[in-house]
Amino acid sequence: MSDKANLPALTKQVSELVLAGSLQHAEEAFSQAADEHGDYAVVEVLSTLPPQVTALHLAGFDGAKTSLATMLVPPKAWADSLAYLAATWPDNMIEDDPERLAEGLFNHVHGVVYANDDEDRRHELLQEASSTDHGATVFAIIWSLAPKEIMEVAGEINLKGRYVTGQTSSDSDIIPLAVDLAKATEDGWERSLIELFPDFRHSAEMADAEYPDDPDEDPDFQQRGTRELLYRLRKQVPSVRTMPRRSTRKSMGSDIFS
Template sequence: MSDDSKSNLPALSKQVTELVLAGSLGHAEQAFAEAADQYGDLAVVEVLNNIPPQVTALHLAGFDGGKMSLATLLVPAKAWADSLAFFAATWPDDLIEDDPERIAESLFAHIHGVVFSTDDEERRHELLAAASATDHGSTAFAILFSMAPREILEVAGEIISKGPYLTGQTSSDNDVVPLAIALAQASEDGWDRALFELFPEFRHSADLADAEFSDDPDEEPAFLQRSTKELLYRLRKQVPSTRSARSTSRRSVGGGGLFS
């Protein structure tokens, strides 16, 4: 990146931050696009590395559901992982109580949209490893998995029995399955953390992985499983203060995989 573009980064970061906080996400995207045209994609990457994570969260939340965004395509893995901590900050109690699935689906749209925004497998693994290395990231993935617990346990059973020969085939074509498999391939530790967050009693045993799930939503599960609602509250409790967010170190996070 040229010295000229570096000298403009503070002003661009300030501009984007102010636009996002004012709710002008389209204008923030326009600022990103102009910076990319003038200085290259690295300028956008550097801005996303330097603006507060709560601002990144606000910006990216406006482009869920398949809407194209330069920020979605270029956000660095650690910056995205940090921003995930703030997604629960705006969830009202009544929505968590009355319609937790709606919030979970919105969170899924965001995470799936960022992770699968490109076909770059290395970037996908970096994003998943960075996000799942945090407590809030583990909880966020557990929220998504809570929407399809039967399928998640099928994936767990496949991993236990097949390891690197995992096919990803389950009895359902639920959209959460490809994300779960991608997480397991990106980070063994991240997959385990999310799994234990959803199923606190889970152990790597084929018996538990083959547990039966009733089709009756009112029937108690055979073993301890945190509900979507409980996990949403857990994530909201993990929202950091602005002060602690500013002091968070921005180091890259790598992750080994089950299949590396």
């Protein structure tokens, strides 16, 4: 049987494993496919999985966990899956602990974008992810964890362009991601900023804006909060009512390469 002939069976197997909650077994299926047929097989399967299934699988991994899927997911497939991430969150988490969800989202994005040292792939991932409305909201959610620093780095980017260093008044881990997004795609960076700060039409308009030093003081311009942005992302999930839910039943699946 040719490699391509195996792909539909592997796609079906991985989908069943993910929906059954067996993420580790899905990763093992990817690993076996890569060993026997090369990374090509994993990339092809990830490019054909339904985006909601990809979202369920990738949601189980972040920078602290090794995953072939995060290393090899095609940029377009990852960008499409981001639209479904909000459907994987418990209903009460947005209201009760929005910062925790936003931090988890940052870990997810960081884990995929920096899964390897390939700068071209990193830029492709960032370009695809930020090119959609839901992608802009994803990045705005992350920026909402450090809005003052994001505004500072936006000013630096306006002044220095690609020579920006990303130095701000704090050592936020979010800033390097923001700088890399701006370097990868000016349009994507602008979209994410405007999603966070809707009073502005362009980052250049932020040049004279000042973020108050007092954390209890509201800025003179509108800034969407983390909770509001999470709800905005939830509203953008396609067909939430038909979103596959991960089962609590464990399944090993079938070995298509035996």
